[in-house]
Amino acid sequence: MSEHDGDGAADVSTGNGTEPRETTADVAIPELVIISGMSGAGRSTAAKCLEDLGWFVVDNLPPALIPTMVELGARSQGNVARIAVVVDVRGRRFFDNLRESLADLDAKQVTRRIVFLESSDDALVRRFESVRRPHPLQGDGRIVDGIAAERDLLRELRGDADLVIDTSGLNVHELRAKMDAQFAGDEKPELRATVMSFGFKYGLPVDADLVVDMRFLPNPHWVPELRPFTGLNEEVSNYVFNQPGAKEFLDRYTELLQLIAAGYRREGKRYVTVAVGCTGGKHRSVATSEKLAARLSAAGVETVVVHRDLGRE
Secondary structure (H helix, E strand, O other): OOOOOOOOOEEEOOOOOOOOOOEEOOOOOOOOEEEEOOOOOOHHHHHHHHHHOOOOEEEOOOOHHHHHHHHHHOOOOOOOOEEEEEEOHHHHHHHHHHHHHHHHHOOOOOOOOEEEEEEOOOHHEEEEEHOOOOHHHOOOHHHHHHHHHHHHHHHHHHHHOEEEEEOOHHHHHHHHHHHHHOOOOOOOOOEEEEOOOOEHHOOOOOOOOOEEOOOOOOOHHOOOOOOOOOOOOHHHHHHHOOOOOHHHHHHHHHHHHHHHHHHHHHHHOOOOEEEEOOOOOOOOOHHHHHHHHHHHHHHOOOEEEEEEEOOOO
């Protein structure tokens, strides 16, 4: 398949029965991936992987609306260059419209791929039983009845798929690796970090992946001239990092985070929250968070800083 590069005029159907609208020469038609397959085979994981790679992802979109979504992407002036749509049996009353939509997209020279997630009956049964949820098509029957009905419904689509991934023996990280291999290209999926300062007296952040305790350093709160300031002030930061062990801690913990970040990337983890705490979340944790975030950014990790409890006192 060759990607349409926008040279010359292109028509994009509205998908609602009206006449196609002519686009201008500088309008780029988005690349499209349609994710489908067996319930329980990993469609949500595949979609999340593409989202992490920068795709605009729409879950459970009726197939008849896919051309409309592509048209909206084409109007975005390049802001939506890649669209992924999840189509599954939850929308089975719309499923008959899929072939018509695909033909429409082909006529408009939309670069599209169909990714089909497959899995064995045994693996699917185990997954549904582990989450104690019924198969969406089993009705009053058994899980295996729903799986059989879904296979029959999706048989033709599976035959048209550009990429079939059998997830029977894959875990979440292995499926992500397969999706990355197909869609990341030469770009390595980036890790995004949030460095959050907090005060222990207000409780641990519930979304923390890693927690750092800076209470091993003297508290600037007990220095009268520093008490009114925060870790954002140079006077406080200098005081904190002139304490014995402070700079060494920052150096070694940065090295540790770089090691952890490399492992997170290999395992398909794209987001990490590092919570840095002190007693009140005002001095030591704030100063350390700022330094740590700067180190991570310099190492190529996309990093944001959040001071949860600053100003709370």
